[in-house]
Amino acid sequence: MIELDHISKTYQRAQGETVHALKEVSFRIAPGEFVVVRGPSGSGKSTLLNILGCLDTPTSGSYRLDGEDVSSYGDMQLSRVRNSKIGFVFQSFNLLARTTALENVEIPMVYGDGHVDRKRAMAALDRVGLVARAGHYATELSGGEQQRVAIARALINRPGLILADEPTGNLDLNVGREVMRLLKDLNREGSTILLVTHDDAVAAYALREIALGDGAIISDRVQTGDSALQPAGEAQ
Amino acid sequence: MKLNKVAAQAVRSVRRYRLRTLLMMAGVVVGIASLAILTSIAESTKQDTMRRFKNMLGTFDTVIVRPGGGRSRGMPTLVTVPPTLRFEDAQAIATQLPQIKAVAEVQNAFDIDVKYRDRSASPAVFGVSPNWLALRGEDVADGAFFNLEQNDSLARVAVIGADVRKELFPDEDPLGKTLRVGDVPFQVIGLLKSRGAGPAGASLDNLMLIPVNTASRRLFNRDFLTMLVAQVRDPQSTEGVTAVTSLLRERHHIRPPALDDFTVTSPATTMAQVTRAGSTLTRILSGVAVMALLIGGIVIMSLMSISVSERRNEIGIRRSVGAARTDIILQFLSEAVLVATAGGMAGVIIGWGGLELVTRVRQLPHVLLWQPFAASLAMSFIVGSIFGIYPAWRASRTDPVRALRS
Numbered sequence: 001m002i003e004l005d006h007i008s009k010t011y012q013r014a015q016g017e018t019v020h021a022l023k024e025v026s027f028r029i030a031p032g033e034f035v036v037v038r039g040p041s042g043s044g045k046s047t048l049l050n051i052l053g054c055l056d057t058p059t060s061g062s063y064r065l066d067g068e069d070v071s072s073y074g075d076m077q078l079s080r081v082r083n084s085k086i087g088f089v090f091q092s093f094n095l096l097a098r099t100t101a102l103e104n105v106e107i108p109m110v111y112g113d114g115h116v117d118r119k120r121a122m123a124a125l126d127r128v129g130l131v132a133r134a135g136h137y138a139t140e141l142s143g144g145e146q147q148r149v150a151i152a153r154a155l156i157n158r159p160g161l162i163l164a165d166e167p168t169g170n171l172d173l174n175v176g177r178e179v180m181r182l183l184k185d186l187n188r189e190g191s192t193i194l195l196v197t198h199d200d201a202v203a204a205y206a207l208r209e210i211a212l213g214d215g216a217i218i219s220d221r222v223q224t225g226d227s228a229l230q231p232a233g234e235a236q
Numbered sequence: 237m238k239l240n241k242v243a244a245q246a247v248r249s250v251r252r253y254r255l256r257t258l259l260m261m262a263g264v265v266v267g268i269a270s271l272a273i274l275t276s277i278a279e280s281t282k283q284d285t286m287r288r289f290k291n292m293l294g295t296f297d298t299v300i301v302r303p304g305g306g307r308s309r310g311m312p313t314l315v316t317v318p319p320t321l322r323f324e325d326a327q328a329i330a331t332q333l334p335q336i337k338a339v340a341e342v343q344n345a346f347d348i349d350v351k352y353r354d355r356s357a358s359p360a361v362f363g364v365s366p367n368w369l370a371l372r373g374e375d376v377a378d379g380a381f382f383n384l385e386q387n388d389s390l391a392r393v394a395v396i397g398a399d400v401r402k403e404l405f406p407d408e409d410p411l412g413k414t415l416r417v418g419d420v421p422f423q424v425i426g427l428l429k430s431r432g433a434g435p436a437g438a439s440l441d442n443l444m445l446i447p448v449n450t451a452s453r454r455l456f457n458r459d460f461l462t463m464l465v466a467q468v469r470d471p472q473s474t475e476g477v478t479a480v481t482s483l484l485r486e487r488h489h490i491r492p493p494a495l496d497d498f499t500v501t502s503p504a505t506t507m508a509q510v511t512r513a514g515s516t517l518t519r520i521l522s523g524v525a526v527m528a529l530l531i532g533g534i535v536i537m538s539l540m541s542i543s544v545s546e547r548r549n550e551i552g553i554r555r556s557v558g559a560a561r562t563d564i565i566l567q568f569l570s571e572a573v574l575v576a577t578a579g580g581m582a583g584v585i586i587g588w589g590g591l592e593l594v595t596r597v598r599q600l601p602h603v604l605l606w607q608p609f610a611a612s613l614a615m616s617f618i619v620g621s622i623f624g625i626y627p628a629w630r631a632s633r634t635d636p637v638r639a640l641r642s
Contacts, residue, residue, distance in 0.1 A: 046637075055556060055636050076560045083558020094553050094640060098252045110241045111558035153557065 001160060001192050002029040002052065007061035007071075009047050009215075021047040023215040024061070031160065034187045035194045036203045039212035045196045046165070048212065052194065053086055053163045054078040066160065083111050087154025089183075089195075091166035093146040095138035101125065101149045102134040108157045124152040128182060144175035151182060155191075162186065164195035168202055180205050242563050246570035250578075253543070260539045261579035263532030264619060268583025268612045271525030273590045275608035278521045280595065282514030288434055289503075289510055297471035298371060299480055299502045301329075301464045305495045313345050319460035320497045323452075325487060326464045335469055335479045340365040341448045342463040343456055350400065350444060352415040357403040359396070360443045361417060363451020371467050379411045379426030387447040390454055395426035399442040420455055422446060468502075477502055529615055532579065533623035536572055540627035544568065544634070551631055552639025561632040568631045572624025573617060580616025584609050 009022040022044045029035055039045050050056035051063060054070055057078075063071040070081055088094075095104045105121045125131050128148035138146060147167060154162055164183065168176030176199075184205050187193045197203055204223075211219040250257050290296075303321035323341060330339040343363035350357050366384050369375060382393050394415065401410050410424045431440040452459060468476030477500050484498055485491075544551070551564060559567075588609070 046641075050637050053556070055640075076562070079555070079558050079560035079563070082556065088556045090640060094549065094556070096550055096553060099248075103248075107245075107554065108557040110245060111554070111560075111563055116241060157558075 001031045001033070001066065002027075002194075003062075003064040004028070004052075005062045005064075007048075007051060007058045007063060009044075009051065009056070010059045020215050022051070022058070025212075025215075025217055026061075027210060027217065027220060029192060029194065031192055032187070032190055033192055033194075033208060034184070034206045035208045035210060036206035037194065037196045037210045037212060038198070038203060039218070042214075043212040044215040045212055047215075049163055049165055049194075049196050052161075053088060054082045079111070083108060084157055085159045085161060087151075087157070087159045087162045089147070089150050089154050089162060089164040089167045091169040093138075093143070093150050093170070095146055095149055095153075097139055098137060100135050100137055101130060101141065101145075101152075104138060104149055105152045105156055108153060112157055121152075121156060124156045125149070127155065128152045142175075143171050144178060147171060147175075147179050148182065151179070151186075155186070160190075160192055162191050162193045164193065166197055166199075167195060168197070168199060176202070239566065242566045243570045243574075246567050246574055249567070250571055250574050256539060256543060257575055257578075260536050260575045261582065263535035264529065264576050264579030264616050265532075265583040265586060267525065267529030267532040267619075268580045268616050269587040269590060270528050271522065271615065272584055272587030272608050272612045273594065274521035274525045275518060275611075276587075276591050276605060277594060277598075278514070278518035279605055279608065282511065282518065285510055285514060286507065288432075289507060296503050296507065298465050298467050299476050299500055301325075301466065301480060301484070302462070302499045302501075303460065303497065304499060305497050314343060314456055314458050314460075314462055315345070317460075317462050318497070319458070320488065321461045321464065323459065323461065325484060326461065328487060329464070329466055329480055329483060333476075333479045333483060335476045337467040337469055338367055338371060339467070340368045340371045340465040341461050342368075342465065343448055343451045343458065344462050345456060348418060350404070350415055350417050352404040352413065355404050357400050357442075359400045361451070361455075362443055362445050363448035363456070364445050365448050368445065368465075371465055374431070375429050376426040377429040379424070381426050381445075382447045387449045390450045391447060392420060392422045392450060392454065393425045393447065394422040395428055395445045396424055397428045397441040397443045398430040399439055400444055401427055417444070417446070417455060471504060474502075526615075529619055533576070533619040536576060536620065537623040537626055540568065540572055540624065541630060544627050544631045547631075548634055548639040551634045552636045555634075555636035556640060564632040564634075565628045568628035569621065569624045572628065573620035576616045576620025576623075577613070580613045580619075583616065584612055587612070 005026050007022055007025045008020070011019045011021060013019055025044075025048065037045050037048060047056065051058050054073070058071055061071065062069055065081065065085060068081070070078065073081065096107070102118070102121055102125065105124050106116050106118070109116045109121070122131060122134060125134050128151050130145060130148055130152065133141060133145060138149065141149065162183070167183065168179055171179060180202055183193055183195070195202070195206065203209060206223065208220070208222050210217060301321065303317045303319070326339045326341045329336055341364070344360060346360050347358055348361050350359060350361070366382055366387050369381050376395060379395070381395055382391065386393055394417070396404075396410060404410065404415060405413065410427065413424050414421050415424060416422070428441070428443075428445070434440050446455070466476065466480060470476070481496065481500050485496060488497055490496060554564065
């Protein structure tokens with residue numbers, strides 16, 4: 001599914017100093033995996049997620065998604081990949097204000113090849129249990145509901161990969177659990193999920209954990225059973 | 237297909253932010269309304285001026301010859317013109333030039349007292365040939381015009397304009413009555429049809445027509461003309477003017493480098509000048525309106541730019557779900573065009589209403605031309621496309637990563 005080969009990303013700061021956000025990062029993720037990426041802030045998690053999500057391009061290295069070398073793509077092709085292969089779930093939900101839940105879910109279809117299929121959008125809302133709220137504006141929904149709408153939006157074009165950035169960061173415990181259960185279900189149904197989090201409880205849903213530090217991979221391990229909580233403890 | 241969908245997003249967005257949309261439209265509405273009103277008014281003023289000129293000049297297939305080389309101001313009279321244009325000249329033009337169909341001789345004077353019983357008036361008195369009416373495309377409202385016989389026999393008959401009738405015969409039928417021009421009695425045999433106002437606004441009905449021979453021998457005692465009107469066969473060509481000019485130079489023994497002792501003008505030329513003046517007015521007014529429209533465009537551009545900053549998050553979201561830069565450009569450009577065109581339509585409606593009002597108040601002829609309105613709509617579309625480019629481009633350059641973080 002994902003093949004990262006010596007991906008580096010450098011920025012030029014305003015003062016002229018160069019920041020190495022990612023240094024020669026390489027890993028593979030197979031279809032159907034549930035991976036958590038952890039690390040302190042500034043460790044390069046966000047940069048990695050943006051590159052994986054085709055919102056940003058690496059300075060060097062190659063990134064193959066589903067066999068396509070997307071690291072050489074231009075804006076049009078990257079946009080097509082984002083549209084058809086990737087679903088985003090953000091910490092701050094990022095729904096369009098003054099827009100109904102249903103319309104929010106429909107937006108990825110606008111930029112796809114197919115037509116805007118209202119039935120499919122309703123089905124996606126049904127999948128996250130929000131059919132009853134379809135006509136409500138985003139601002140009228142609770143945090144958990146908004147995040148579920150965002151998940152429905154991420155699902156609508158049936159992407160293979162779901163990228164989640166602290167999906168429970170703005171939710172309280174129970175609601176966060178509900179959202180994680182939903183993601184876990186999606187993973188069971190075949191979606192590859194990669195999520196970035198600080199939260200041990202959230203990280204515990206993943207089967208594999210990649211730890212980043214200072215732009216490089218510190219550890220990449222498969223978690224099993226009780227040891228799921230161990231790596232987080234070690235990191236602190 | 238995709239364009240439709242992106243444009244549909246623009247429609248939604250425009251409806252979602254009503255206040256912003258209305259503000260953006262306001263400038264274009266004003267610009268388009270003034271463009272439509274001003275160009276229409278300019279056009280109808282032009283037509284009105286042309287109509288008045290036509291009133292004064294009569295038909296357009298004539299050339300007018302006046303004695304004297306230089307331009308003289310106002311209407312020539314027997315007192316102000318040199319005695320160089322003779323009856324024989326008129327005869328020669330009528331008989332020798334194949335380009336000329338007919339010639340009317342004119343002697344005229346102002347400030348002559350015309351009296352009927354205890355009433356008096358001072359119309360312009362014109363001695364004219366019997367073919368005058370036909371040449372000028374005019375007609376009598378009542379009675380008859382004098383004929384060749386009456387001209388030859390120096391008959392003292394008169395045809396009066398509506399103003400003269402009003403002043404001298406307010407309550408009675410003037411036909412058959414005898415009035416006095418100076419000391420000479422004339423019998424009223426006809427009433428002219430009213431011609432309304434001339435280009436300067438003065439009445440064209442304050443006149444009295446008498447046979448030119450009668451005028452020459454019995455009233456003015458002059459054997460030269462103040463004007464002659466020649467009807468040309470082909471109004472489009474300048475041949476008539478040229479032929480009349482060379483014949484008169486020959487008859488008056490004028491050789492180069494001496495200048496003409498007469499002036500030949502053709503109403504068609506005068507008309508062209510008037511039309512050109514009208515077009516200049518139209519252009520100036522349109523220019524003013526286009527400025528207003530440009531300001532409307534700048535309003536759209538600035539509000540749209542502000543809106544792009546405010547909608548960074550939306551842009552980031554759209555980019556994250558697969559909108560390419562071109563989609564973002566398309567969306568914001570569609571919004572600008574939509575707002576401008578909607579403003580244009582509102583402007584056209586308001587302009588139309590305004591025009592109705594103005595023509596009624598200013599009593600201009602009611603000319604409703606569709607061209608200014610169609611042009612205005614097209615202009616608003618263009619304004620939207622042009623002034624939408626910059627904000628749309630800025631929107632497309634928004635970094636989705638940063639936009640999503642905020």
